[in-house]
Amino acid sequence: MPNNAVEITTICSDLENSQFKLESTAPEEPIISKSATPVIHPLLSQRRSLPRIKILGTGGTIASKATSSSATADYKVDLTIQDMLEAIPDISRICELEYEQLCNVDSKNIDEKILMTIYNGISESLQKFDGIVITHGTDSLAETAFFIESTIDAGEVPIVCVGSMRPSSSVSADGPMNLYQAICIAADSKSRNRSVLVSLNDQISAGYYITKTNANSLDSFNVRQGYLGNFVNNEIHYYYPPVKPQGCHKFKLNIPKNTDSFNFPDVCIIYGHQGITSKLLDMVKDQYAGIVFATMGAGSLPDKVNEDCLEIDIPVVYSKRSMDGMIPRANLPKDANGDSRNCIASGYLNPEKSRILLQLCLACNYSIDETKHVFRGVYGG
Ligand SMILES: NC(=O)C[C@H](N)C(=O)O
Structure with a gap:
């Protein structure tokens, strides 16, 4: 897909299996349907047994490929969200997913225009989803997370930013597990009222406070205010009850749909x-x-x-x-x-x-x- 192209795709269960799915806890395999607008099957929306999660894709190493499986540098952004989801087949047990590719760039190329697009993408999704995941390069992820926390009142809905340090082509790529965990966080009721979160390397942090402190290692983010929780055997353990950053000023931006007309x-x-x-x-x-x-x-x-x-x-x-x-x-x-x-x-x-x-x-x-x-x-x- 070309950069900046927007594709909206919905993962939902199919008609034939819907009876079965009404009786079972979750569909076995996701059925991917493509449409111009998000499609949720009516039976699914009545059932509502699984949380609804929106993924907004922006690119980063998590969406990248290098030329060999040992290379962890000199890679190119190459994967769509759909490609990334194929690496985590169990996800349909956890939630109903919908996703949108806002852009597909290394986060060094995230600028104010893309920030506005992310802002609009989140604003449009907040009322309709139980959680939002943003896939993003780690280099400027902390800035995007800070911007979102400063401009969006997410209410109860968790907004989870996630990236990876190794490209998808590498041995032991960290992207699939990081993305899986980010979706689990967004879908978990314990994540409600925690605002913007960052999920990386088994750790959950407040997006507002996080800083990238290591340019290369998997344990790339540091947060002096402490991690909020972590994963063990893919169970979420929060250390504290829901909490939001102290004294965060919420700006009210009036961003038009056409972000070209907004000057930051x-x-x-x-x-x-x-x-x-x-x-x-x-x-x-x-x-x-x-x-x-x-x-x-x-x-x-x-x-x-x-x-x-x-x-x-x-x-x-x-x-x-x-x-x-x-x-x-x-x-x-x-x-x-x-x-x-x-x-x-x-x-x-x-x-x-x-x-x-x-x-x-x-x-x-x-x-x-x-x-x-x-x-x-x-x-x-
Ligand atoms: N680990 C990464 O995601 C780094 C990459 N250069 C990016 O920020 O897009």
Whole structure:
């Protein structure tokens, strides 16, 4: 299927077997029917014994193939959701599945337009399904998960993001098990009221807090706030009762169906280092609606760069290079009146999540004070 093509396919039981299926707990094998609009057989919708799950596919390594079974690099996105589902035949015992290919790209190519498409895909599915699964590359999965948590009120419906670290062609590919577990999570009543989740390598995490910390290993995601649960022998064990991220600000976006007409403000990230000057700041300050600095330590930039940041007209968020810790407001630069003006502390947020939060504040036309309030509320910024 070409990139960006949308195909909607429904997996449901067939007419002939429906009587049997009414008496049994679940169909043995999925029957795949293709149609322009999702089709659920009426008997199935009356029976409602299995949860209804929607999968939204975006691509990533989980949908990729390399040229040999030992290769775990230099692979290409090649598989549709349907291909991926064929690797997990037991799934029809767990749920009724419907799926939609929103795009099929490496997550390095996920941009604001695709984010909007994901947003629309979720919004359209929330009322009709018991759970949603999003297949996604791991490189930028944490950003998408953070964006979804910040913009969508999922109510009780779990939204589970899943990827893999090995391509589907590799020995011991992790994709099929990760996808299987993601679907199990989305279908499990214990997952309700937990908002955006990430499933990878047997661990369940809050999408809001997760960060990719290892570029290669199967245990690629880290979450300092702790895992929410895990799988043992494919049983879900949650460590805590349902919980949602503390202080998460929900933005109300008005995204049209045609996402081309929606412009998300441009925010760039500048990486701090010894000897950094204001050269980059000067180059970008008229090109972007906002800037995020990955500062040294807890908000450290050279004095001259701090002075220049206070002088520009756009918001500048002070984030950090360090994986852990936070930027306290006290460390922001201040003018002669002790005012940090357009400079905002990111709190615990890393640069890439700070960027999305600032984009959302700008998209909703928040003032600097409102933006500071949002950062403060979310993560003590
Ligand atoms: N493991 C992965 O999914 C990495 C891949 N480059 C992606 O983000 O699409």
